[in-house]
Amino acid sequence: MTTDMPPILQIDNLYKSFDNATILKGVSLRLHQGEIKVLIGPSGSGKSTLLQCINCLTYPDEGEILLDGRVVDRTSKISLCRLRQEVGMIFQDFNLFDHLTALNNITIPLRKVKKIGRREAEKRARLELEQVGLADKTELYPAQLSGGQKQRVAMARALAMDPKALLLDEPTSALDPELIGEVIAVIKNLAARGMTMLMATHQISLIATLANEILFMEQGSIVEQGHPSVLLAPGSNSKSQGFCDRLN
Ligand code: ADP
Numbered sequence: 001m002t003t004d005m006p007p008i009l010q011i012d013n014l015y016k017s018f019d020n021a022t023i024l025k026g027v028s029l030r031l032h033q034g035e036i037k038v039l040i041g042p043s044g045s046g047k048s049t050l051l052q053c054i055n056c057l058t059y060p061d062e063g064e065i066l067l068d069g070r071v072v073d074r075t076s077k078i079s080l081c082r083l084r085q086e087v088g089m090i091f092q093d094f095n096l097f098d099h100l101t102a103l104n105n106i107t108i109p110l111r112k113v114k115k116i117g118r119r120e121a122e123k124r125a126r127l128e129l130e131q132v133g134l135a136d137k138t139e140l141y142p143a144q145l146s147g148g149q150k151q152r153v154a155m156a157r158a159l160a161m162d163p164k165a166l167l168l169d170e171p172t173s174a175l176d177p178e179l180i181g182e183v184i185a186v187i188k189n190l191a192a193r194g195m196t197m198l199m200a201t202h203q204i205s206l207i208a209t210l211a212n213e214i215l216f217m218e219q220g221s222i223v224e225q226g227h228p229s230v231l232l233a234p235g236s237n238s239k240s241q242g243f244c245d246r247l248n
């Protein structure tokens with residue numbers, strides 16, 4: 001791990017409240033090139049809110065987000081646009097455009113946001129769809145795809161933007177059990193290719209085998225962090241181990 005480079009993402013002391021409830025209570029983390037950090041913890045502990053704050057889909061009340069060592073200016077459209085191009089987001093419920101084919105779900109953002117020409121955008125979209133095993137589904141609409149296929153289109157769309165890091169919010173939680181494996185396979189393939197990721201997940205195979213670090217959230221704070229080989233070691237008695245035991 002290169003320590004002299006600034007982290008791709010640095011999150012400093014984020015606070016977020018909804019109404020009168022404080023949902024994030026001073027969350028800090030760093031994500032360096034090639035690292036995979038996995039967020040776990042009970043439902044309602046703030047994992048989705050944290051991921052959404054990092055991508056400025058919702059705004060923290062306090063705290064800073066640095067991308068490549070530069071503070072993200074939440075009041076600047078240019079700064080937000082750069083953040084969203086460089087940090088891809090994968091949602092639990094896919095967030096595809098229902099009126100667009102798989103191919104156009106990928107080409108439209110490439111053309112509008114990255115200002116890439118039609119032919120080049122299509123070429124890139126086909127390549128990304130091929131990478132996730134959907135070369136034969138380019139002309140289908142989301143309604144014609146299974147949940148696993150939809151999530152793979154969403155991943156191809158995020159990857160087509162050539163992001164420096166991916167945020168994934170429970171990418172397999174909306175899927176029928178028999179479709180989870182195909183999405184896990186894509187995530188494992190990305191990990192093998194060195195993609196930097198921050199992912200909330202309840203999938204033990206991702207937590208135990210991919211994470212360089214587990215971040216355990218509880219009531220808006222990271223209350224435990226460490227390598228899975230330590231936190232999930234037999235007898236470690238960690239919160240993470242207790243949580244993972246209950247997943248089985
Ligand atoms: P997790 O992803 O860990 O399950 P969330 O970040 O989704 O947790 O939610 C944390 C808490 O924030 C929950 O109590 C939830 O009800 C609340 N919350 C999330 N989004 C909103 C919102 N837009 N308005 C009000 N409360 C919200």
Ligand code: MG
Binds near residue numbers: 047048049169
């Ligand atoms: Mg969530």
